[in-house]
Amino acid sequence: MANHGPLHRWFRAHPESVGETYVEHFGVASSFGAKMIAGGLACMVHAVLPNFFERTGSNTVKALYSKMVSRQPGARRPAYDEPQWRPEYEI
Numbered sequence: 204m205a206n207h208g209p210l211h212r213w214f215r216a217h218p219e220s221v222g223e224t225y226v227e228h229f230g231v232a233s234s235f236g237a238k239m240i241a242g243g244l245a246c247m248v249h250a251v252l253p254n255f256f257e258r259t260g261s262n263t264v265k266a267l268y269s270k271m272v273s274r275q276p277g278a279r280r281p282a283y284d285e286p287q288w289r290p291e292y293e294i
Contacts, residue, residue, distance in 0.1 A: 231274075238267055 207216070218228035242263030245256040 234273075235267060238263060242267075 214225050218225050221228065223231065242260050245259035245263070247258040249260065
């Protein structure tokens with residue numbers, strides 16, 4: 204196995220390990236990050252004003268989890284459609 208050096212490790216090794224290019228991985232990771240930030244901000248507003256964003260945090264977590272699981276090899280349907288996916292608490 205060739206030693207690709209630190210630039211390869213920093214920018215290409217992980218994306219390649221999940222079957223993506225750097226640009227593809229950048230898009231996916233950025234999308235997840237932006238959705239987590241938006242969901243987190245909605246939770247912060249909900250903490251102060253409980254009538255606002257009553258399910259946004261929970262729905263964000265479910266959607267991101269489902270998307271992440273659906274990207275795995277052999278994935279079938281959205282994870283939160285599975286019978287065992289019943290969160291004990293909704294945010």
